[in-house]
Amino acid sequence: MEEDISIINSNTRNEKVRNFFINNKNKIISTVVILIIILIGAYSFDKYKTNKKREISNKFNSTTLAYSENTKNKTVQNLIEIINEQDPTYSPLSLYFIIDNELVSNQNDINSYFDILIEKTSLENEIKNLIIYKKALFNADQAKESDLLNILNPLINSKSVWKSHALYLMAEYFYSKDQKQKSKEFFNQIAILENANPNIKLQAQKRLNRDLSD
Template sequence: MDEEITIIDTNTRNEKLKNFFINNKKNLLIGTSILLILIIGYFSYDAFKKKEKFNLAKKFNLTTINFKPEEPENTVKNLINIVKENDVTYSPLALYFLIDNNLVKDLEEINVLFDELISKTNLEKEIKNLNIYKKGLFNSNFVSENELLKILNPIINSESIWKSHSLYLVAEYFYSKGEKQKAKEFFNQILALPQANNEIKLASKKRLNRDLSE
């Protein structure tokens, strides 16, 4: 008797399952098609991005390898275009190459390229902060104290690993201007930081003891 009931229950479940597929055949086909399209789209996009990355890497490498100081025009053009691609790897490298080789003379143009990295490129948080610091470092010989602080404040007002570097840059900026009291305040902020870079902290102590101890 129990076996007969089991057989009947099994047949009933099978019949219900069969009817479910028959009644929902259209919806199941649509759902399966959408799923396949999404899977194909995902892998196609992934392959496209990998190819795009490969092409950008190739363009960067060829541009820098073929760089001739006496004929910088094509190098500058290609590297600026790479910066504007907003790639997390090659856009920063392109800008650094431009700066290290002094290929762009216009300060404003360099700042526009820095802003391209900082505002439009999907960099990790601390890589973004590094580029803010580099922008401050680049501008420190040209801008006023208010402009320098405006650039660096996002780091100075955070807990970034680049905070002590930024404070040191501002402290040295004031020291170079002969504003010793302001410099001293920023050096002391570094010493008060629990997570300050050890080399930065040591350099700050030396500056305070040697030049600002009065």
């Protein structure tokens, strides 16, 4: 008797499962198709990104290796194209190559390339902070006080490892302008900063003791 009941229950369950699949056949097929499309799409996108990265890498390497005075214009064109690709690795390297080799003389153009990296490129936070610092360093000789502070404020008001570098740049900027009180204020901030770069902290203390002591 119990065996018969067990058989009946098993048949009932099987019937329910069968009915479920029959009644929801279209939904199940649609779900499976959607999942397959998503998997194929994810694989294709990942493959596209990998191929795109390789393409940018090859373009950067071939461009920089072939660089000479005769290929300067083509080099600049290729490197600017790479910057506009907003690649987290090769876009910054392209800008650094342009600056190091003085391939673009217009400061506004260089700053616009910096802004592409800072504002539009997906970068790790401290890499972005480094680029902000490099932009300030690039502009330091000619920038007005307000402009330089505007560039560096994201670092000065943060806990970034580049904060002490930013403070030191502002301190030296004011010292070069013979604004010693302002310079001293920035050097003092470095002196009390917990995570300041040790070498920068040492240089700040030397400057305070040697040139800015009361």
